[in-house]
Every structure is written in structure tokens, then in C-alpha cells.
Amino acid sequence: MGMDRKNIEYIAHLSRIELMVNEEEMFIRQLSDILSYVNKLNKINTENVKPLVYPLNMSNVFRDDELDESSSREEVLSNAPSTMGFFFKVPKVIE
Amino acid sequence: MEYEVVIGLETHAELSTITKLFCGCSTKFGSEPNTQICPVCLGMPGVLPVMNRKAFEYALKIAITLNCDINRFTNFDRKSYYYPDLPKNYQISQNYSNLGINGYMNIEVNNTIKKIHIHNVHLEEEAGKLIHPEEIGADYSLVDFNRAGVPLLEIVSCPDMRNIDEVESYMQTLRKILLYTGVSDCKMQEGSLRFEASISLRQKGSEKLGNRVEIKNLNSMKSVLRAVEYEIKRQSIVLDKGETVARETRLWDEVAERSERMRSKEEAQDYRYFPEPDLLPVFIDEKWLNIIRDTIPELPLARKQRFMETLKLSEYDACVLTEEKVLADFFEKCVNVLNRPKAFCNWIINDLLREVKDRKLDIHNLPIQPKQLISLVEIVEKGTISSTIAKEVFSEMVQTGKDPQTIIEEKKLAQISDESLIEAVIEKIITSNPEAIEDYKKGKKNALAFLIGQVMKEMKGKANPKIVNKLLKDKVGI
């Protein structure tokens, strides 16, 4: 399955990235190259192979339900690009 | 045309842990905005989640309670979507191996039990809160991340409900289960219990499901019922016209009492689920399952039935008692010591609940203990006080938390059973009411009741009515 304009636009939107027309062309070309390289995986039969997600054989790590100190609101908000009062401020969100 | 309604519910319940799912921030409701946040729940660069064991066990508890198959090897997945209240722009949830699958929950509608299948039960994290300013023309929204990362249990039913009554019973039953098991406080006004409904209609007799519409923004059980009702009407009008119902998600408007389209199926989100590499999988062995199983109390429906069958309570009584776990627990503690189910039931349902209501008491923190009620019932049975006096004592117990014996002694409320004392009063009453004696002798039975009343009145209600009755009969009967 190749990369075309419709695909790149869909993927760019999923990625919340805006592309200029010339960028679109470049990415279509580059991603197509990469995808056709990656398609070599189809040569391998993986019928009875389990996916490997966790490199180590570990499981069941938890923390107890105990309070930790929260951050200072002033410090946290000082990192934000836009705030109002005690809140983070964003452009109007329409539901 | 006649349609069959097919309804499924998605339930979100915030779990009542002290801290969030992946960090040690407090989950307390109603704190000042952005005071319960840290690098982890804000999704700062470089942070990693660490699972709260209690939240996981609560989720497991519900999965077991809802008769699910437990995935012995479960893991978490990332669900990606962009929203300003979602710090990482992905939610840690479960998709490929939900904690519990293929379960069911029995509900009761019109005295009939119906099994509603549960598609899955899984654990995920809560989002923050968006605040939309009320000022007209405001071009911004504000974000408070205090709720972000609170553990959230999602329970997805199969589309097994066929009418509003079943929907209502499902919600009530599930709510009671969540409360009974102690995993959630289920405060809908605080958003800790939320429902989303999916509704479709099909021709009666047809096997094929119709196009499904999902309804969001349901803030109370009432709005769920209203929204479902509205949607059934809306869809039947569409179908009656010979049109097809669009697969879409709609938003319920509580004030206008109608729903509006939010997004169509074509605009459906592409969530790009994949296994969360930052959280190790969880292996659940038999031993752990048994430990959790042991913490699950008898459920309201089963308990109600047991109360009816083995304790011979009426359905109404059993229903009221099992409504709240603390009440049923209170009741059972009493009955286990003294086998007077009806008496205790009456005290709890009539007197205790009235006091709770009148005095606005917290049912989880009652001022009286089961052993105090037990001793009150014993005292009445022994005849130390009459049932009328007992009510007075009970009220005093609730107010002061004192033992009934203490109240009776302090207020000198004990019944007088000393026959010579009672006889003296009877003599006096007989002397001053000759007409009544005459009437009685003529066969007017209620004259005796009048005389008893006079004796009791003279003795301020403290005379043992049985003895008064017997002595009076002896006197006037001769």
C-alpha cells in the first residue's frame, strides 16, 4: 500500500501537523521509500510468533495507594505558554 | 410500525482510591484548580506511570463481581486522541486484553430477573476538566488538571436492554454493586459515575441490528432515561418515514431535553491503540483472585432474596434494607445476635430512617450501634418498658448515643410491674368511675379499655399494660 496525497493528509491530520504543498510531496516520496523498504517484513512467516512488546520478562509492578506531594501550581503554570488565573488557557474548545 | 429497542450502556466510575492511577497526587474532589498535579499526571517530558495497586484490585473486584472471565495476563494500551484536557494526548486504557470480558449482571424488572451481559470491564485514567467561560464572545477555554489521572473503571454492557425500565434497573443495580463493593462513591453530581447509552431500533422479530446511535453528556440517571426515551422516539420517526438512522454520536442537552449530532461515523476517531510500553503486563494468579474474591460482599439482589427467604421479610422490607449496604449490615448484625428479624426491620426502616432523614444524619456514620438496638428490643420484650416508651428511648439514643438502659434509668422510664402499686391506682380509678364499671358489667367491652387508659394515664404510661389488664379484669370481673 503506497502513500498518496489522501493518505498523507489523513496521517498529517492524525499527527496534528500542517503540511505545505511542497512538503506534502517530499513526505509522500520519503514515506513511500521507507514503506516499500519496510514491506520486506512480509517475506517472513510469523504465523505462530508472538509479538514482543516488553523486552524484559517482568510483570506486576505496582505502587501503594499513598499520597505524594503535588507540584506547586505557580511553578507548573510558569512553564505554560498561556494561563489565566489558576488555569491553563487554550483557544476556545467547541464540543 | 412496531420496533424493538436495543440499548447498551457504557458506564464510567471513578474509583475511590486516595491517589491517582499513576502518581501520588490526591483524588480529592473539589480542591482548588490545578493543585493536585505533578509532572506525571501533567504528562511532562520524561515521566513514567506507576500503577496504583488498589485501583487495579478494585477493577479486578468489579470484573469478578460482574461474573467476567478474567484475562490472567492483562496489559494496558494507549488510546490516542487530541483534547486539551488529556495531558499526554493519549489515554492509558485497555483494548487488546481487557481485565474482564464476557460477564453478566442480573437485574430485576417487575419481579423478573433478567441477565444483562457485560462485554468488558477495564481500567483507565480520567481526563482533566475544561471550563468554558460564560462571558459572551469569549474565545478561550480553561483547563484544570486536578481530575487528570484519577482511576476510572469502564464497564461496557452488551446491547441487551429492551426498554427504559431495564435501563433504569441496570443503572441502579450497577450503582449498588459499586457502592456495596466499596470501589466508588458513585456521586453523579461530582461526575464519579457516568453513563453513555447506545440505542438502535429494529423491526420486531428481526435479528439484524439497526444503526446504532451513541448518546453522550448524560449527567444523571434521569437524563439517561429521558435521553433514551427521546432517542427511541426520534429513531422511530425516522424509520416510520422509511429513512435510515445515521450512525452517529449525539450530545444530550439537558435543558432543551433533546440531543444534537456531535459527529458521524465517518468522522469516528482513529484511536491507534497499541500496547503501553511504560507499564509492565499484569499476571493474575489463582491465589490473588481468591484474595480479591474474599473481599466481595454478598450483592444487593442476592441479599434481598435471602432476607425474604430465610428471614421471612416482605419484599418491600427486604428491598429497603438492602438499598444501602450499611443498613443491611446493621440489620444483620442485630439479627445474628437476636433472632427477631421483623422487629429489627421495623426499627430500622421506620424509626432509624426517619431519624436519619429528620436529623440529616450520615448513614455511614450512625450515632447508634447494633448492640444498642439489640438491647432496646430485649428490654421491650422483657416488659421493662412499653413499645410507646421505647420509641421515646430510641429517639433519645439517636440524639445522645447513650445506651437504652442508661436512658431508662436516667429518665426513670422503667415500667412499673409491682402489683401492689398498680392495685392501689386501680382502686382509685374504680372508685372515681362508677359509670364505666356499670357499662362494663352490662357488656360494653370498650369500657375496659377506657379504664386501662385511665390507669396508664395516672401512672404516666409506665405501668406494665399486661399487669394492668389482668388486675383490672380481676377487680371488675368479680
Added chain:
Amino acid sequence: MRLIKSTAIQIKDKIVSGEIQAKDVVRSLFEWIRETEPNVQAYITLNEEEALKKAAEIDKKIENNEQIGLLAGVPLAIKDNICTKNLYTTCASKILKDFIPLYDAFVIDRLKEEDAIIIGKTNLDEFAMGSSTENSSYKITCNPWNFDCVPGGSSGGSAAAVASDLAVMALGSDTGGSVRQPAALCGIVGVKPTYGRVSRYGLVAFGSSLDQIGTLTKDVKDAALLLKVISGNDLYDTTSAREPVPDYIDGIDSSISDLRIGIPREYFAEGLNCDVLKAVKDALKVYERLGAKIIDISLPHTEYAVAVYYIIANAEASSNLARYDGVRYGFRASNANGVISMYCRTRSEGFGNEVKRRIMLGNYALSAGYYDAYYLKASKVRNLIKSDFDTAFKKVDCIICPTSPIPAFKIGERANNPLEMYLSDIYTIPANLAGIPGISIPCGFSKEVLPIGMQILGQHFEEKKLLQIAYAFERETDFHLKKPVFKVSSAKI
């Protein structure tokens, strides 16, 4: 000889013995930085004031005979994708310009506990995505051996800093070779520990199931020391291992006479530069002389590693980088109307092309309809690659191969061909996929006098053995002692 040409162990010993003071080390280091950094461009942020303050504290501790840490007074550089409290952490991205973390990464906590001195934050490919450090939004770092060449990447700043004595040691991160490859290209020692050996808490995530913080040092003993300090279980990283941390220096000079070294034939194939091949072959002769046995092995799924890697790493990256949205921290584009436009503009202006490419590739591999064909398929082949290693390690104690198929290449040479750039990580990627440890040590020079690195791979948690094997070679050779000679007139080493 300038103080700062010494290794960490030498510097620390001199400080402890009172021969020199920590502040002398820091001062002379910053003097050298002022002279040399303009040519090398290894740093994004320098931390001189804090470093001098810390040095004074350490000197005072020594004066008062107080307990001091294992890295007392050692100047360290930190790759700029590791969070440092109150010190800019940019990931070489415009989107984190001026971002100041609220907390220290686990490894930074450990370094501070051991009295190390943090000199500054080093340049990298944006979000560690690259093999040349050319993808930085701030600057291009040069290879100290030839300023026209790349230092490798993505930990190019850290590698160049150590190679040119702009830092005595450095931390990097390795997702597909980002510590080992620049170490090889700059002629120093780079260790990528076992996945889970070092906590990732505070390392800005790229590919979460592959990322591991690693060390860049002048020699093997320094690597052993630094690794010991940063390793260990961390309650804030559930994927961090609970395996006890051995003393990596103790017994580092053990004999390797019975060692079985596996040579994977797939790694000595087409595309391997002949100088690199010769250097590695010569190195194997040294091992044979020391009594090791060289055994031919096969890792049959090697040719798929790059494909698997670019799907998994980028799928994870696409979601790890979703949080850079202009809401809570970092850059926000100013010309947005509405929240979606704010996201799109912020990310389009904030990320460079390589990052965008990878985010889009990752999202594609996870999107509806493609998950099974890409992400799931790659995860299965990943398992086969890991099995290859499991099988091999039944026959051999370690695997030796080149770190990079080529020595340092010219700046700009590969910048326009992402796929070709990806293929230069072919020898380092498999270790990340399998989660096994790897170390790159200097083993020769090309005709152009560019360093060549050799990679030693071992089983999970066998860092100690790898360090012994590396040390055995280092003791027999002097490649690690060679220093680049700067053509710049003002440079006086």
C-alpha cells in the same frame, strides 16, 4: 598536560588526595570550552555558574573530611533529552525551547548524590531522532577528528564533548545506537546497558521499549564507574530491573582466555567499509592472542532489524511526542484560530522534518487498518530477532562486530536521504530490539584518520562481562589514548 585530558578516575583520585581542587578542574574545563567549543559546537546549554558552585561545595567537603561521592568533582555533560531541574532541557527542538523541567531525572539524582559536576547540556538530533546530530534545531556539532564530518548521533554532542575533552564523561541515550555509534565515530567508549538496567525516569521518551540511557567515556574503566553510579532499580520506572548492580570495576582485569566470541556472518556483508572491516578483524586477532576462541555464528533475521525498528520506534514516538501541543509547556504558535489549528501550527512550527516524518510514519503504522500489517507484524519479527540472540548466546559468551558500517561521514552527505541514514544503524539496532547490552570501543582508524569502533554485545545484564572483554582489548592497545589534533591555531592541548 592539561588536567581535563585525564580520565574521570584520574581526576577524582587527584581531587580526593588533595593534589588538585574541584574548582581548578571546572575552571580549566571552562577555559578549554571557551577555546574549543566554537569549533566543536557540542553544547546547547552551559551550566558554568552552577558547576563552579558545586565544585566549591565539593572542595569544602574534602577540606572538612566529609564523605564524598564516587564521582567527586568529575565534570559531566548531559545529553539535552535528559531532564535537569532548573536547567533548560530542549531535546534540540524548537518545541521545547526555554523549557525548564520541574524535576531531575533519576540518573541526574544519582550523579548529584555522587558529587558529579554537571557542565552543560549537549546537542543531539531533535528528540534523539537521527544518526548524525544534524537534525538539531540549534546547531550542528562537528566531529573533533574532522570538523567537516558528523560526530554521529543522536548523542553526537556528548560524544564530541568527551572526544575533545570538553567534558570528562557524558551521558547519552541509545534507542537504536545513539550512544554506541557516535562513540565509534568519535573514538571513545560508549555503553548501552540492558533495557531496564538504568531508569528511564526523566529521559524524554522516544521509543519507550527501546530507549536506554548510556555512558560516553574516555576509557572502559570510566564507563564501569559511571555505569555503576547510574544503574539500579527506580520505583518511578516500572520497567527498571531489580537485578542487583555489581561493582563493574572490581575484577575488570580478569582473564578472558576461555572466552568464546561469536562473529555473526550477517554483520560482515555488503556495505561494510573496508577500513572498518580490517580494524575489526585486527581486533579479533588481539583477542585470539589473548586466548579467546572466535566462532562463526548466524543471526538470520538481521536484515529485517532496521524495518522492524523504524516501525516500532516511530509508532512509540508518534504517541510519545503527542504531548507537545502547546497547552502545558513549551512552544505555542501564535497565529492559531481554534484549538485544532493551535495544535497543528504549534507542531508544524515546533518540530523539524525528521521528527515530522517519524511521527507520521508511526501514526500510519498504528492507524485503523494498518496496525496488523505494520505494528503487529514488526513486533512479531522483533521476537524472532530476539530469539536469534538467545540461540547465539547458547554457543558464545559475546558477539563482536563493527559498531557502524562506516566511519564518520561528511556533514550534509546523507541529510537528504532518510532511508540511507537509517541503514547506517544496522549493527546497533538489533541490541535495542532484543534489549541486550552493547559497548563500543575504539579499535582503529580509517585511512582518513577517522576513528573506528568495535561493538561487543552480551546477554541481558552481562554488562560486567562486556566491560571485562572491552578492558582486555583496551589494555593491549592504545587507540583510546589517541586524541584529535585540532587544526585551529588557538588550540593548545
